[in-house]
Amino acid sequence: MTERFPVLVTGGAGYIGSHAVLALLDADWPVIVLDNLSTGFRWAVPEAATFVQGDVADAPLVEAVIREHGVRAIIHFAGSIIVPESVVNPLKYYQNNTAKSLSLIGSAVATGVRHFIFSSTAATYGVPQEVPIPEGAANQPINPYGTSKLMTELMLRDVSAAHPINYCALRYFNVAGADPAGRSGQSTAGATHLIKVACEAATGKRASVGVFGTDFPTDDGTGVRDYIHVSDLADAHVKALEALIADTASSHVVNCGYGHGYSVLEVLDAVDRVTNLKITRVFEARRAGDPPALVSQNQVIRERFGWAPARDDLDGIIKDALAWERKLAERSVSA
Ligand SMILES: NC(=O)c1ccc[n+]([C@@H]2O[C@H](COP(=O)([O-])OP(=O)(O)OC[C@H]3O[C@@H](n4cnc5c(N)ncnc54)[C@H](O)[C@@H]3O)[C@@H](O)[C@H]2O)c1
DSSP states (O other), X not given: OOOOOOEEEETTTSHHHHHHHHHHHHTTOOEEEEEOOSSOOGGGSOTTSEEEEOOTTOHHHHHHHHHHHTOOEEEEOOSOOOHHHHHHOHHHHIIIIIIHHHHHHHHHHHHTOOEEEEEEEGGGSOSOSSSSBOTTSOOOOSSHHXXXXXXXXXXXXXXXXXXXXXXXXXEEOEEEXXXXXXXXXXXXXXXXXXXXXXXXXXXXXXXXXXXXXXOSSSSSSSOEEOEEEHXXXXXXXXXXXXXXXXXXXXXXXXXXXXXXXXXXXXXXXXXXXXXXXXXXXXXXXXXXXXXXXXXXXXXXXXXXXXXXXXXXXXXXXHHHHHXXXXXXXXXXXXX
């Protein structure tokens, strides 16, 4: 078994980070969460993790935390994630996702951290020439969000060549669902993720769901995406950590998806089926920069990390997301 040492998780009070914290704790890794709570929630961090409220670019704080706890690996989730916002406010994204990642990577190098795992995105590909998308496809992001993430990947590539640190950039496709045991889920207000939005409609938090574009070159004309259960994604981080430790000479850039996609209408049909409701669909024009289909090739993560999906089931993803949405509704009633 791999020797356990403390892992610093930035953004661990957020949606995906909180699930990764659970997966790490479940696998007996000591965890320190660093989060400024700009979009995350203190209550989303389990008792068993140490919590530090602060910014990833506060180098004196970050370096003190690393030294105090003997951190040897960082998993970096903290960032800003809304693509349309990145178009109207690009500097926010270059600041929070790129410049602050630079500071964090600098703190890692200064303190001798050996391994760095980074939340990247399928948005680094832009509009793909080939679907399913292989990791070797051209990186041509079409929005500042994707560019801000790609720049961090490139910094990690160059820093790992110059310093004794290896890295893994995980390019997430569409993340959905919630912890099947009900310990965490997506709690962000105003989220734009389709399954989250549809579950909000199913629980009466919104009246309808927008379908953006019905004239894409796909089977039913709506956009196709590769939905990955957040717990399978969390598991990919644990496996990436083990792989970085097992071979310190190697770094990795890997897709995280199931290798097949569903259209917007297929997802909404599934939500209707799971909930026994007929959620109102409002058909609207395509949004600028929405590719017709984003589906991953996932051989690399399977072969290098021995990762395999355990929850590749759209109805199951929706059931877990819905159960969390109902919990959130109870929480807001009792608050
Ligand atoms: N949700 C998706 O489908 C998706 C897809 C691809 C990539 N990602 C990436 O995954 C990561 C996590 O996304 P999420 O959906 O969990 O978002 P989230 O907003 O729920 O989580 C982000 C967390 O980071 C914290 N944070 C933000 N800036 C910070 C800073 N400067 N210092 C300290 N903490 C900070 C927030 O408070 C929050 O807890 C992001 O980097 C995002 O770009 C998400």
